[in-house]
Amino acid sequence: MYTQAEENYLKALFSITLEVGNEEGVGTNELADYLKLTPPTVNNMLKKLKTKELVNYEKYGKITLSDSGRAHAVYVIRKHRLWETFLCKKLDFNWNAVHEIAEQLEHIDSPELIDRLDKFLDYPSFDPHGDPIPDAKGKIKTGSRKLLSELKPGAQCRLVAVKDDSTAFLDYVNRLGLKINSLIEVVDTVDYDHSMHIVVDGGSHTVSKKFTDSIQVLAV
Amino acid sequence: MYTQAEENYLKALFSITLEVGNEEGVGTNELADYLKLTPPTVNNMLKKLKTKELVNYEKYGKITLSDSGRAHAVYVIRKHRLWETFLCKKLDFNWNAVHEIAEQLEHIDSPELIDRLDKFLDYPSFDPHGDPIPDAKGKIKTGSRKLLSELKPGAQCRLVAVKDDSTAFLDYVNRLGLKINSLIEVVDTVDYDHSMHIVVDGGSHTVSKKFTDSIQVLAV
DNA sequence: TATAAAAGTTAGATATATCTAACAATTTTA
DNA sequence: TAAAATTGTTAGATATATCTAACTTTTATA
Numbered sequence: 001m002y003t004q005a006e007e008n009y010l011k012a013l014f015s016i017t018l019e020v021g022n023e024e025g026v027g028t029n030e031l032a033d034y035l036k037l038t039p040p041t042v043n044n045m046l047k048k049l050k051t052k053e054l055v056n057y058e059k060y061g062k063i064t065l066s067d068s069g070r071a072h073a074v075y076v077i078r079k080h081r082l083w084e085t086f087l088c089k090k091l092d093f094n095w096n097a098v099h100e101i102a103e104q105l106e107h108i109d110s111p112e113l114i115d116r117l118d119k120f121l122d123y124p125s126f127d128p129h130g131d132p133i134p135d136a137k138g139k140i141k142t143g144s145r146k147l148l149s150e151l152k153p154g155a156q157c158r159l160v161a162v163k164d165d166s167t168a169f170l171d172y173v174n175r176l177g178l179k180i181n182s183l184i185e186v187v188d189t190v191d192y193d194h195s196m197h198i199v200v201d202g203g204s205h206t207v208s209k210k211f212t213d214s215i216q217v218l219a220v
Numbered sequence: 221m222y223t224q225a226e227e228n229y230l231k232a233l234f235s236i237t238l239e240v241g242n243e244e245g246v247g248t249n250e251l252a253d254y255l256k257l258t259p260p261t262v263n264n265m266l267k268k269l270k271t272k273e274l275v276n277y278e279k280y281g282k283i284t285l286s287d288s289g290r291a292h293a294v295y296v297i298r299k300h301r302l303w304e305t306f307l308c309k310k311l312d313f314n315w316n317a318v319h320e321i322a323e324q325l326e327h328i329d330s331p332e333l334i335d336r337l338d339k340f341l342d343y344p345s346f347d348p349h350g351d352p353i354p355d356a357k358g359k360i361k362t363g364s365r366k367l368l369s370e371l372k373p374g375a376q377c378r379l380v381a382v383k384d385d386s387t388a389f390l391d392y393v394n395r396l397g398l399k400i401n402s403l404i405e406v407v408d409t410v411d412y413d414h415s416m417h418i419v420v421d422g423g424s425h426t427v428s429k430k431f432t433d434s435i436q437v438l439a440v
Numbered sequence: 441t442a443t444a445a446a447a448g449t450t451a452g453a454t455a456t457a458t459c460t461a462a463c464a465a466t467t468t469t470a
Numbered sequence: 471t472a473a474a475a476t477t478g479t480t481a482g483a484t485a486t487a488t489c490t491a492a493c494t495t496t497t498a499t500a
Contacts, residue, residue, distance in 0.1 A: 005487060028448055041488055043449060048486090060448060060495065091336040101330045108328075110321045116311040225457060248478055261458055263479060268456090280465065280478060 004107045007076045008035065009045055010054060011106075013065050014073035025062025071138055078134040080106035081127035082117050088128040089121065095128035095180065096170060130160030130180050130216060144219050148184065149194065149212035155186045157217035164214040172211070177201045184217060224327045227296045228255065229265055230274060231326075233285050234293035245282025291358055298354040300326040301347035302337050308348040309341065315348035315400070316390065350380030350400050350436060364439050368404065369414065369432035375406045377437035384434040392431070397421045404437060 002010075012034050016026050032042040046063060049055045054069035065073060083105040087098040115136060118124075125141045127133055132141045151157060159182045162173060177200055178184070187197040187204070194209040222230075232254050236246050252262040266283060269275045274289035285293060303325040307318040335356060338344075345361050347353055352361045371377060379402045382393060397420055398404070407417040407424070414429040 003486075029446085037487095038489065039448065040450080040490080045487075087333070091333070091340055093332075093336065101328070101333050104328045104330070105325075108321070108324045110324070112313075113307070113311070113321050116313065120311055223456075249476085257457095258459065259478065260460080260480080265457075 001109055002072060005045065006049065006052075006054070007072070007107055009042075009049060010065065010069055010073040011076045011080075013055065013063065014070060014077065017065070025056075025064040027062060031063065074134045074138045074140065076106055078136075078138075079108070079114055081131060081133040082114060082121065082124075084127045084129070085121050085124050085133065086117060096165065098128065126160060126180070128180055129162070130218075145216055146219065147213055148186075148196070148198075148215035148217050149209055151186045151217070151219075153186050153188050155219065157184050157186075157219050158182065159184060159215060160218045161216040162214055163216060169211075169214060173215075176205055176207075177203060178215075184215075221329055222292060225265065226269065226272075226274070227292070227327055229262075229269060230285065230289055230293040231296045231300075233275065233283065234290060234297065237285070245276075245284040247282060251283065294354045294358045294360070296326055298356075298358070299328070299334055301351060301353040302334060302341065302344075304347045304349070305341050305344050305353070306337060316385065318348065346380060346400070348400055349382075350438075365436055366439065367433055368406075368416070368418075368435035368437050369429055371406045371437070371439075373406050373408050375439065377404050377406075377439050378402065379404060379435060380438045381436040382434055383436060389431075389434060393435075396425055396427075397423060398435075404435075 009031070012031060013026055016030065016034055017023075028039050028042050028046070032039040035042065046055060046057050049069070050057050053066055054072070056064045056066055080102045083102040084095075084098045087093040087101060088095050093101075118136065123135070124133055134140045145160060146157070147163075148157070159178055159180060162169070164170075182200055185199040187199055189196050194212075195206055196209075196212050197204065197206050199205075229251070232251060233246055236250065236254055237243075248259050248262050248266070252259045255262065266275060266277050269289070270277050273286055274292070276284045276286055300322045303322040304315075304318045307313040307321060308315050313321075338356065343355075344353055354360045365380060366377070367383075368377070379398055379400060382389070384390075402420055405419040407419055409416050414432075415426055416429075416432050417424065417426050419425075
């Protein structure tokens with residue numbers, strides 16, 4: 001099986017590729033930066049991951065995940081997001097307090113445990129942050145995720161994730177009554193500064209472009 | 221905090237002391253045997269645990285837990301047993317299938333997680349094997365645990381644990397309809413071979429001394 | 441295109457937790 | 471009580487995952 005360190009590298013490679021849309025691969029320094037490790041450490045581990053055929057990598061070249069590497073990365077993400085969902089839905093943790101615990105839980109090695117947890121949570125498709133949870137076959141529901149700022153007047157959507165972790169931002173989100181899965185209606189936009197009129201839970205608000213850029217939604 | 225290895229040593233020391241009733245302390249080889257490690261490995265770790273003041277230990281002497289060592293050992297046992305309870309009660313695992321997974325989960329480091337899990341499970345006092353779960357203050361419900369074979373006719377008790385892991389035995393236990401917390405009534409005993417007449421769930425059975433020696437109960 | 445900057449690698453050290461082989465102390469027993 | 475058996479320790483090796491310092495290759499730029 002895979003060590004915790006190995007799983008962290010696989011997950012990091014998968015995430016960087018997604019976030020940066022980095023098709024051609026990831027660099028050693030970039031990965032080191034992301035994992036908060038030094039480049040030689042990463043270089044070292046890369047050799048190991050290569051002999052295990054989890055990554056494609058040549059000296060001085062870019063790093064990509066192999067098929068088996070990607071499959072396991074997706075499984076680690078599945079574990080992480082299922083545990084986050086458990087922590088929030090069942091243990092009443094606040095959704096912004098679960099990440100660190102899930103970082104530990106995601107390395108527990110028991111496929112049966114994960115399948116049963118999935119069932120116990122009623123096969124959720126999204127975690128408390130609105131990120132999709134890969135299913136048992138590794139399939140990830142993509143949907144048409146957009147930023148709230150991209151929507152036109154008249155559009156309806158549901159909040160699936162936020163892209164800002166600051167307390168100020170999260171407090172504001174809460175104050176507006178926004179939660180995961182909240183229905184948001186775009187009433188109007190202001191051309192001048194791209195601020196937006198939205199309706200949430202019957203309440204009407206005007207929010208800035210800065211704000212709508214940090215809200216990820218799924219069109220209804 | 222404590223590493224997984226350290227937690228395993230602490231737990232082992234606590235368990236050996238309990239099981240063997242070993243008041244004066246544990247030997248290096250004994251501990252090595254229990255943990256399935258070599259004596260030098262244990263010797264090495266002991267030095268480390270001593271500098272951390274988790275054990276009392278002098279060269280060639282017996283090993284005992286310090287107060288802080290014992291406190292943490294109890295906490296690890298609390299974590300382990302709460303997770304086992306979760307796996308059985310919530311995820312429908314069979315009670316003899318949860319140990320290995322709990323061995324992993326017990327090392328997750330988050331006191332808040334454990335407190336919330338405890339609450340979620342409604343503050344259980346016993347795990348699925350009938351072993352007591354230390355409470356948040358480290359207090360362990362002792363009760364008057366006995367073997368079923370020690371009881372006299374007329375006595376009533378509840379099953380808290382079994383001392384045999386064989387399939388044959390467990391199948392028999394199931395066939396009798398015995399579960400954790402089952403009420404058992406001792407009707408009669410046969411002097412000749414110490415077999416016992418018991419009533420479980422309205423059903424009457426005659427069981428051998430060999431059997432009643434493997435059933436731990438708590439008097440009602 | 442030559443040089444400077446950035447990115448990547450190698451070599452060697454450290455910490456943890458384990459091992460085997462050899463040796464030392466303690467305990468048992470003949 | 472001396473020899474044998476058991477128990478415990480030391481020394482040195484291995485594997486994993488990390489680091490720093492020094493060096494090399496690639497890329498950017500003047």
